[in-house]
Amino acid sequence: xxEADGIVRLRQPIGVEYSWSAGPNATSHLxxxxxxxxxxxxxxxxxxxxxxxxxxxxPKCAAILAEDVEVGPKGTISTFCVVNVPFLxxxxxxxxxxxxxxxxxxDISMQHLIQECEADEVRIGMRVEPVWKDRSEWGPTLESIxxxxxxxxxxxxxxxxxxxx
Amino acid sequence: MAERCxxxxxxxxxxxxxxxDVSIAGLVREAVDRALADAGITIQDVDAVVIGKAPDSLxxxxxxxxxxxxxxxxxxxxxxxxxxxxxxxxxxxIVAAQHVMAGIHGTVLTIGFEKQSDGNAMWALSVPIxxxxxxxxxxxxYFSPIVRGYITRSGAPSHIGAMVAVKDxxxxxxxxxxxxxxxxxxxxxxxxxxxxxxxIRFIETCPSSDGAMALVxxxxxxxxxxxxxxxxxxxxxxxxxxxAFAGREQVSPRAGEMCAEDLWRKGGITKPAExxxxxxxxxxxxxxxxxxxxxxxxAPRNEGWRWVEDGVTEMxxxxxxxxxxxxxxxxxxxxxxxxxxxxxxMQVMGTAGEHQIDGAKKAVGHAYxxxxxxxxxxxxxxxxx
Ligand SMILES: [Zn+2]
Numbered sequence: 240x241x242e243a244d245g246i247v248r249l250r251q252p253i254g255v256e257y258s259w260s261a262g263p264n265a266t267s268h269l270x271x272x273x274x275x276x277x278x279x280x281x282x283x284x285x286x287x288x289x290x291x292x293x294x295x296x297x298p299k300c301a302a303i304l305a306e307d308v309e310v311g312p313k314g315t316i317s318t319f320c321v322v323n324v325p326f327l328x329x330x331x332x333x334x335x336x337x338x339x340x341x342x343x344x345x346d347i348s349m350q351h352l353i354q355e356c357e358a359d360e361v362r363i364g365m366r367v368e369p370v371w372k373d374r375s376e377w378g379p380t381l382e383s384i385x386x387x388x389x390x391x392x393x394x395x396x397x398x399x400x401x402x403x404x
Numbered sequence: 405m406a407e408r409c410x411x412x413x414x415x416x417x418x419x420x421x422x423x424x425d426v427s428i429a430g431l432v433r434e435a436v437d438r439a440l441a442d443a444g445i446t447i448q449d450v451d452a453v454v455i456g457k458a459p460d461s462l463x464x465x466x467x468x469x470x471x472x473x474x475x476x477x478x479x480x481x482x483x484x485x486x487x488x489x490x491x492x493x494x495x496x497x498i499v500a501a502q503h504v505m506a507g508i509h510g511t512v513l514t515i516g517f518e519k520q521s522d523g524n525a526m527w528a529l530s531v532p533i534x535x536x537x538x539x540x541x542x543x544x545x546y547f548s549p550i551v552r553g554y555i556t557r558s559g560a561p562s563h564i565g566a567m568v569a570v571k572d573x574x575x576x577x578x579x580x581x582x583x584x585x586x587x588x589x590x591x592x593x594x595x596x597x598x599x600x601x602x603x604i605r606f607i608e609t610c611p612s613s614d615g616a617m618a619l620v621x622x623x624x625x626x627x628x629x630x631x632x633x634x635x636x637x638x639x640x641x642x643x644x645x646x647x648a649f650a651g652r653e654q655v656s657p658r659a660g661e662m663c664a665e666d667l668w669r670k671g672g673i674t675k676p677a678e679x680x681x682x683x684x685x686x687x688x689x690x691x692x693x694x695x696x697x698x699x700x701x702x703a704p705r706n707e708g709w710r711w712v713e714d715g716v717t718e719m720x721x722x723x724x725x726x727x728x729x730x731x732x733x734x735x736x737x738x739x740x741x742x743x744x745x746x747x748x749x750m751q752v753m754g755t756a757g758e759h760q761i762d763g764a765k766k767a768v769g770h771a772y773x774x775x776x777x778x779x780x781x782x783x784x785x786x787x788x789x
Contacts, residue, residue: 248424253464259534269535287650291535298649318556320548321602322541334602337539339549346650352539358602363556381537 261379264295267307269379275371277311279345280304287346291381311342314387315395316365318348321358336361340387341397351381355388364394406505408789410627410634411749413443413620419583419734422521423614428468429475432517432616435739436476439513439618442755444632447477450620451509456486456496456516457738458773461528463519476513488644491686492516493617493741494771494780498640500621501782505637510623516742517616525612525737541601543688544609546775548601551691554655555603560694560709565608566594567712568690569732573607575719576729578758583613583734608690608732615736617743624788635749635784638766639670647775654776656699663779664700667768671783677702680783681764682724682751684744686771688731693717697725700770700781719761727751727759741771745782752786 271278279290282297319338339348367387377383415438469485486496493516500514532538576582597606645659694708717725728747748769750756
């Protein structure tokens with residue numbers, strides 16, 4: 240038996256909007272993004288710098304991240320994906336490059352869009368910089384940055400960070 | 405000393421892209437009825453039910469384990485739900501085994517399922533993260549940069565992923581339950597398939613499937629009374645780690661290594677590649693076969709891809725990986741880990757049919773989930789521990 244035999248299937252859309260409380264530890268990071276600044280946080284135990292500071296806690300040490308650190312604005316691509324697959328809810332036109340970028344002064348990569356070059360020019364170690372949207376569009380989100388673009392500087396040696404995502 | 409535990413029944417659905425002929429309850433019951441028949445017991449003989457699936461957003465049904473109690477004749481019995489993302493099928497089977505090993509229940513039924521056609525997993529796994537940049541694109545978009553990291557550090561040639569995919573799709577033709585039966589793949593044709601999430605090609609990705617797997621586990625006392633073949637659980641292991649932390653090794657996560665080290669220690673295995681006869685490994689993207697061969701301690705670092713190239717993991721090789729066709733041939737997400745665990749049992753029970761590895765005595769089931777952060781494994785054998 241199948242749908243052809245009269246089995247009923249019902250399409251049932253579900254929609255909901257949530258509120259998401261960022262918590263006090265993310266405030267400096269998020270207000271930085273509203274003001275054109277890239278603020279991460281340093282772990283008091285292992286001294287590594289997180290951008291974004293995620294949950295305000297160092298995942299390795301479970302220590303509360305307290306000290307604000309300005310990072311970037313330039314960074315280095317540690318690895319990347321060329322997205323060629325269309326899907327429901329997609330916000331960026333394909334093909335696009337979603338790259339892991341380690342901002343200067345940060346110890347972990349974050350994901351952002353690479354534009355202003357061909358997808359096949361993107362490589363591990365490529366130096367990139369943010370292109371901010373118009374000030375009127377800045378908000379508490381990494382979407383305040385439209386994309387990253389190549390700086391034209393020589394590639395950076397990433398050492399142990401190469402290929403990390 | 406824990407009680408001994410054996411798997412005495414294995415049952416799975418005929419996996420496919422859309423099982424429009426059954427409800428979720430009907431899908432689950434199909435696997436359960438086959439597992440009970442395989443064990444030679446009825447649903448009334450079950451003491452407790454442990455059920456697992458991936459996030460509820462995949463089908464839009466909240467707490468399906470409560471709803472499914474009817475279909476599982478579970479009223480008046482303990483019902484547990486386990487959730488560890490894609491590894492859930494494995495960790496669910498482990499929780500079931502632990503109920504037996506702890507001496508709490510004598511007969512436990514465990515089920516993993518997913519009915520992907522009822523929802524949209526690509527959407528469910530790509531919902532924009534608050535305050536982040538909405539550029540991620542499903543599981544493929546998440547794992548593709550990690551695969552690029554492996555290719556870069558190991559120097560693997562670009563055809564390795566396609567070789568794994570052709571092997572698994574060919575193996576699946578021997579498995580009547582597999583979703584994909586595509587006998588005509590060649591390496592040449594596989595390499596012509598488009599790059600979906602460069603460097604991941606179309607052929608190197610798992611399908612989206614409806615399916616379920618069910619297992620019946622028993623204490624030694626009860627299992628001894630059953631006449632059919634048994635898979636004795638020699639060891640189980642689980643480990644997890646955060647999705648992201650500074651300096652995290654994503655290609656070969658430490659939690660995966662620790663999980664395998666724990667399994668080998670508990671199971672008394674010192675040379676995994678020599679002592680294990682067959683592995684059912686969680687490989688949703690083909691490149692993860694060489695990556696996990698290294699992560700689990702079978703192959704030396706950066707050598708996994710050479711094992712693939714040399715045919716070591718073929719059904720005729722010295723360490724067959726995924727004779728069932730693996731996740732690359734059937735991926736009902738919440739069931740996929742339990743299919744690995746159940747297929748490992750079938751191999752040592754001698755019930756794998758056309759994809760049986762002759763004389764298999766020790767088999768490993770492996771599952772991972774989330775951002776390569778939840779790991780579950782078990783070691784089963786035709787011989788008592
Ligand atoms: Zn720390």
